[in-house]
Amino acid sequence: MGMSTTTEALTPVRSGVKAKAGSFLRRTWPLHLMLLPAVILQFLFGYLPLGGLVIAFKDFKPYDGIWGSKWVGLEHFKFMFEYPDSKQVIINTALIAGFKIVCSIIVPFVFALLLNEVRRSSVKRTVQTLVYLPYFISWVFLGGILNDMLASDGIVNSVLKSWFGLEPILFLGDGTWFRIVVVVSDVWQQFGFGTIVYLAALAGVNPSLYEAAEVDGATRWQQTLHVTIPSLAPIVIVVGTLALGNILNAGFDQIFNLYNPLVYDKGDIIDTFVYRTGILNGQYSFGTAVGIFKSVVGFVLIVIGYRIAYKLADYKIF
């Protein structure tokens, strides 16, 4: 009621295009004002620091400042590609991130479909909340918990030993197992969030489609196959496209809290590598150069992914 009064009252009775544009601003300026803090923050913390990218092309010494440091051109990029470990680190990153992206699309998708079939809404809601919970736990804690659970005398190995008679597996000390642990634990932590996105999309499917399918004699499974999945396809493609940008983000906090020298060859990723060189050895310029490289690759992939999505699903985000 209050709303309608406001709108009415705020709309002055005038005519003419000019007056209309003016009146629009006059009507909505409180809303614009409310936006202002966000714009300022975004500018301060999102755009202003972009200027710092320039240090990737300089030999940055903190005490000389950004402007005082010497220009070195593409030196740091050259160093990055000549670094003996670069190839391995990039491959590790892409592999781990790739698996994470694929799994984090499929798992929540399937889970949302299954959850959607649950009749009792109390069960549905409880499950939804439970799987969402790990999303809020920091990797510092999860890392400690996993370290204990996966230790050679931890709970997982004890179960494997007493139930299957297996020798203890060094989950965090073996490269292949390490990758599996990283992907699985990441999916476990994240899939609750994805599930919510898909459930929201499911709620938006037009019920008349199901009614029509039912009239045509479609079974539950056929309805899922021919109504639900096609309706969800666009959102899957959007999520997938956006995720492509993260192909070189394999998750710093997770890996950092789990890795060790035994799994360097299969578990070391760009971010942990940059942490060791950039922060620990004070090579800030080099770290920034790697960051730029990551962003450029991510950007190119998003653009390509977006084009493909547009072609395949006729979906436009922008």
Added chain:
Amino acid sequence: MVFRWQRMLSVSLVAALSLSLAACAGNNNGGNEPANNGGNSGGNAGAEANAGSGEAASNANVDETGWDGKKYAEPVTLTTVKGVGTNYYFKSGETMENNVLQKYMKDNLGIDVKYDWIVTDTNDAYKTKLRLMLSSGEKMPDVITYRGDMETVNMLIDSGQFMDVGELFDKYAGEAYKTGVALNPDTWLPVTRDGQRMALPVLDYAYNDDMLLWLRQDWMDKLGLQAPKTVADFEAIMDAFVNKDPDGNGKSDTIGLATGFKNTYLGWMSDISWLFGAYGTLPGQWNKGADGALSYGSVDPAAKQALSTLKTWMDKGYISKDSGIKDEVSGSELFTKGQAGAIVGRNWLPDWPFGDLLNNVPGAKYKGYPLPAGPDGKIGAQSGNPSVNGWMLINKDAKNPEALLRYYNFFFENWANPQAGSEFENGFAEGYDWAKLPDGTITKDPAKDPDLFPDYADRTHLVEPIYYSLTFEGARIPSLYADTMIKLASGGTPETPYEKQTAGVRKPENIEAMKIVLDQKDIRMKNYFQGPLTETMKQKNELLNKLINQAYSKIIYGQSPIDEFDTMVANWKKSGGDQITTEVNEWFQSASGK
């Protein structure tokens, strides 16, 4: 009319929102602006003491810095930053910025310490914050105190924001401080740049960082084992710990040595470098060879022998299968959980973390032993810079740089070794780190006499205000600790307050351990490289450390054959190791030749 109100409301909401945002931002930028602690009433200890020494400062004695011999006539401010250690406890209502020590120093010396920021120092948070401060080119406070790796100190020095402290030291440092520094001829070496001394050393008790072997004495007694003289003896002991069920629970769930080398093979606790020492080298540091040249211990042929021994220990279950994914602290938990029967660490381990062992395994007993010798009779263990534990840098633009030395002098003169009957005889402040029982005896046990330690909920730890000091523990005279422990260990009666305190606080195992350390002090192997990172180190350290750590771990875990060591060394040399060796020796020539 309704719409007006709504409009007003939304506008004022926006205004309030942006104001509060601005306030947040302001707070973040300004760091933790100290609360106006000056105006607070009831600075108990400080006020009392002030009243006691209520002589008016005669202006005649005031020097050009405003110091009258005991106090600044006009209070001066020192700004700094702080990493709050996990052993700092506060009474309710007190903080780093507002506490009994802070008030005492302000009231009695006229030195007001203010903090630009404060961080709880877990996971190297203080170091990270300092480095971020450097990388963002932030303005440095008057004083930075740092305890930890030399690399951070070097980065701070290289920032060019700090002054040559040599002249200050010569002019203002007190006798005790100067004597302590003179104990070790190399004290200034790490911070000397072109003959200028760029940081003041924080002195600590000498030999406090030296390693010895700790064994579960109850297990030793139960299995009838003797003190290990050699590594072979020690292996026999570990074998018994693993196979003879020393904890008597009928399960084979015990191991020999608690260790964790995820981060380094030169650990400050749960150490394994001593095994390398038994073969004549120490990993992760620069050792001096017979020819006088420095070489990197991790690529020494002796390290290969140590690794192959370690591998057999892993195969036989003497060390945990998880040792390669544990750091120093989580490694020590193997011992304190009662799973491992041995650990190598410092003399003060009974204070921490062995308390956990007694909680987890009631009735457990531990005892220190000398480190065992290798097959050729060699014994080697790490040693820090014997009497330095941290550095203090002073900003070029500090208004009163000498105030730091006066602050430190005060603690050397009044705190480090107080005379009987003096102000700090029993501790810093009554009701904090000591209290007087009705019969006049002194107690330091808040668990027993909670009423005497008011405003403090956690009864398991003593509140020790001295930790709040700018100089970490007030001041420590390097030789005092070892001298006192030796005196006590050989049955001497404690006389001075310090000796009495030490006798009262230190556990007998700790005192005994210190004697072992001093009996064995010739096994110390110094890290001879104390300079800033060389050019090649900056570029290649990451790669080289990775090469070494990866090869080491894989050899110990049997994922690579032992000869992988030689491949790694060849790789290390050609990937920059040779170059670094040259640079390190050049530094050593120039630093020691002067």
